[in-house]
Amino acid sequence: MKIRVHVSLKPGVLDPQGRAVHHALEGLGFEGVEDVRVGRLIELEVADSTSDDALSEMCEKLLANTVIENYRIEKVA
Amino acid sequence: MAFRAAVITFPGSNCDRDMAVAIERVSGITPMRVWHGDAHLPEDLDFIALPGGFSYGDYLRSGAMAANSPIMRSVARRAERGVPVLGVCNGFQVLTEAGLLPGALMRNASQHFICRTVDLTVENSQSLFTGGYDSGQTIRIPVAHHDGNYFADEDTLDRIEGEGRVAFRYVENCNGSRRGIAGVLNAAGNVLGMMPHPERAVDPAHGGTDGLALFENAVKSLVEA
Numbered sequence: 001m002k003i004r005v006h007v008s009l010k011p012g013v014l015d016p017q018g019r020a021v022h023h024a025l026e027g028l029g030f031e032g033v034e035d036v037r038v039g040r041l042i043e044l045e046v047a048d049s050t051s052d053d054a055l056s057e058m059c060e061k062l063l064a065n066t067v068i069e070n071y072r073i074e075k076v077a
Numbered sequence: 078m079a080f081r082a083a084v085i086t087f088p089g090s091n092c093d094r095d096m097a098v099a100i101e102r103v104s105g106i107t108p109m110r111v112w113h114g115d116a117h118l119p120e121d122l123d124f125i126a127l128p129g130g131f132s133y134g135d136y137l138r139s140g141a142m143a144a145n146s147p148i149m150r151s152v153a154r155r156a157e158r159g160v161p162v163l164g165v166c167n168g169f170q171v172l173t174e175a176g177l178l179p180g181a182l183m184r185n186a187s188q189h190f191i192c193r194t195v196d197l198t199v200e201n202s203q204s205l206f207t208g209g210y211d212s213g214q215t216i217r218i219p220v221a222h223h224d225g226n227y228f229a230d231e232d233t234l235d236r237i238e239g240e241g242r243v244a245f246r247y248v249e250n251c252n253g254s255r256r257g258i259a260g261v262l263n264a265a266g267n268v269l270g271m272m273p274h275p276e277r278a279v280d281p282a283h284g285g286t287d288g289l290a291l292f293e294n295a296v297k298s299l300v301e302a
Contacts, residue, residue: 013183013228014183014186014253016183016184016185016186016187016188016226016253017184017188020188061145062137062141062145063137065138065141065174065181067173067179067180067181067228067229067230068181068183068228
């Protein structure tokens with residue numbers, strides 16, 4: 001089973017990388033970009049028997065730092 | 078009983094030797110050097126140091142991989158029993174990732190790696206680590222980091238400030254840290270994490286010796302115990 005874990009900074013946490021990318025996009029002449037936030041996509045290949053609880057635990061313990069990040073688990077067929 | 082200290086080395090640590098030299102300078106005793114793959118620490122350790130560097134290449138997040146290495150379970154157990162633990166720079170990142178200290182260290186607000194000597198205010202001079210300083214004293218200690226931007230939510234910040242757990246604050250906020258926080262203590266006061274490098278300010282040849290009092294106070298009290 002293929003899993004995608006989307007990790008993103010929590011709302012309210014300043015994102016210096018996003019701000020730099022935003023600035024660079026404006027520098028390239030793209031208009032109307034109002035905000036940029038940089039996250040992380042982690043793809044996992046796991047046994048079909050892997051439980052939702054186990055997947056959540058992987059995120060809580062390692063894949064995301066829940067002090068600053070949210071995560072979303074997506075099952076890809 | 079002889080003083081026993083350990084400096085933990087992860088793959089990518091690069092301040093472990095400096096840390097060991099600083100501890101030896103004030104204690105007269107050479108600390109053990111412990112490799113991350115060792116799952117066990119001696120039972121009678123008096124002091125544990127997590128040095129700076131780029132453990133595991135800072136993969137995923139700075140300190141995230143090291144925080145989950147086997148040795149950290151042993152470090153956490155010692156910390157719970159009250160053994161003093163000092164984490165500097167990457168060591169601070171490891172301690173927050175391991176949940177031994179609150180908050181997280183994010184990319185510097187400027188996006189730049191910062192490597193220079195900065196002024197710090199000693200906020201709490203009552204801890205094992207900071208008892209050699211006066212509250213409000215300004216000390217000069219080098220910083221060298223890319224991810225030193227301390228973040229915690231407002232409730233956590235209010236709590237740790239109220240409990241006197243902010244050990245050091247930047248005089249000029251060099252990295253965007255919330256409330257200028259440079260070093261944090263745990264609730265019991267036996268775990269300190271800080272981004273600046275006190276072990277790089279223990280010899281006149283370093284350009285300053287303001288870090289010496291931290292090691293002297295923490296280590297000497299244990300040597301004499």
